Amino acid sequence: MTAAPLPAPTDPDPTFAELLAARPHLTRHAFDGLVMEEVPLARIAEVAGTPSWVYSAGTLRRRLGALRRALDGAGLAATIHFAVKANPCLAVLRVLAAAGAGADVVSEGELRAARAAGIPASAIVFSGVGKTERELRLALAEDILQINAESAEEVEAIAALAAALGRTARVALRVNPDVDARTHAKITTGRGENKFGVAISDAPALYARMAALAGIEPVGVAVHIGSQITAGMAAYRAAYAKVGALVRELRAAGLPVARVDCGGGLGIPYRDEPAPLPEALAGAIRAGLGDLGLPVMLEPGRWIAGPAGVLLASVVREKRGAAHRFVVVDAGMNDLVRPAMYEAWHGMLPVAPEALVAPLSPAEVVGPVCETGDTFARGRALPAMQPGALVAFLDAGAYGAAMSSTYNLRPLAAEVLVDGARFAVVRDRQGYDALLAGQRLPPWLAPPQEPAR
Structure with missing residues (x-):
């Protein structure tokens, strides 16, 4: 079964005023133009150049706090583990760590970034279908909170490695509930045809096998059904109901279950589409799992970081084509790939104060990369x-910089953190020497030396 394509919007695009009203960390100033928290974006462009990613620390804290209050309000004993894949910037991770968030990682690099940002190993979950032996060794050496195993083969590999190292791995079994989250086909993760997790029907036998293996302490069940879920709570409710039934079956068999990892995926409104609130997600969790008396874990990424960031770009020129007016900017699909990859919609706001109230006309907004996409x-x-x-x-704080590349040999953009009236460049723009670093010519292709003069 394949997910139906998401319908294209038919209503007029939101106005500049409507975009601003929905994003309280951005305001319009009569002299400074577009301002993030208390810092004019034009000032940041003077210091950091363009393109640059700019993140609001206040928004990160506010959204993490809103999610925590929703979980508390539903009476859930819950911990929040930020999905590092959404935004691995050390400064972003540090803001969230200082506010009490743990981390959900899917690679050695993300694990090392989480630790470098001050997130304790006891608050780190390692997910993903392709963990290598090297990555598992690091997870065991760090003694992280939990490894989410996604197959019988991975369970056996973890057990063998842990036993050989004289350690015990805390392992949760990720199940695939075969639930369609009605999101983009490329970011759904909970259907039977997806690569993630084990079929929920196979979970009882595999969980019993985990309990019998030396080197493994089974600690619970994990589930994740997709990303950018905005179509209501039905998919979450269906998934959590299946997980709740599984936990009851495991307990009836005398198997230990200490917690449930509920995953993430809560969507955000990029345009003006309705999106569920964290209270709705908390309600879905309580409906499916609340009677188990178990702590739960959440792994949000986009919901926390997406609205907190913008990609700041400069216009290179306007070009009048045969059929369209083109606005060419210095950011490209190598920076923000979501529109090219997912046909994603991102709001755009001019920064200059006069431009926010000037007459408007339709334009194609394109980057400099040699691709029509x-x-x-x-x-x-x-x-x-x-x-x-x-x-x-707008709303470029998740899966923006994290998915950027150097295609067309365009350097990686700078990253900036705003916190009230303060801001700092937290990752320098990549230089051209760094862009070519690590490459070398083999001896037989070395260019000839110019003769001495």
Whole structure:
């Protein structure tokens, strides 16, 4: 079964005022133009250049706090483990760590980043279908909270490695509930045809096998059904009901279950589409798992970090084509790939104060990469944009910088953290020497030396 394509929006795009009203960390100032928290984005562009990712520390804290209050309000004993894949910037991770978040990681690099940001090993969960022996060795050496095993083969590998090292791995079994989250086909993870987890019907036997293996302490069940879920709570309720039934079956068989990992995936409104609130997710968890008396874990990424970030870009030029007005910016699909990969919609706001109230006309917003797919928006209403004018791509704090590349040998953009009236460049723009570092010519292809003069 394949997910139906998401319907294209038919209503007019939100106005600049509507986009701003829904994003309280951004305001319009009569002299400074677009401001994040208390810092004009134009000032950041002067210091960091463009393109640059800019993150609001206040928004990260506020959204983490809102999710925690929703879980508390539902009477759930819950811990929150930020999905590092959404935004691995050390400064972002440190803000969340200081606010009490743990981490959900899917690679050695993410595990090392979480530890470098001050997240204790006791608050780190390692997920993912392809953990290597090297990664498992590191997870065991760090004594992290939990490894989410995704197959019978992985269970056996963890057990053998842990026993050989004289350690005991705390392992949760990730199950695939075969639930369609009605999200984009490329980011659904809980259908039977997806690569993630074990079929829920196979879970009781495999969990019993885990309990019998030396080197493994089975600690619970994990589930994750997809990302950017906005179609209501039905899929979550169905998944958690199946997981709840599984836990009862495991307990009836005398098997220990200490907690349930509920995954993440709660979506955000990129445009003006309705999106469920964290209270709705907490209610779905309580409905399916609340009578078990177990602590639960959540692994949000996009919901916390997405609205906290913008991609700040400069206009290179306007180009009048045969059929369209093109606004060419210095950010490309190598920076923000979501529109090219998922046909994703991102709001755009000009930064200059006068541009926010100027007459508008339709424009194709494109980047400099040599791909027709390097298009951020079609028919977007924008004012006249002179070379050097600044524009902010909204809701780019998740799966933005994390998915960027150096395609066309374009350096990675700088990253900036704003916290009240303060801001700092937290990752320098990649230099061209760094871009080519690590490459070398074999001896037989070395260029000839120029003769001495």
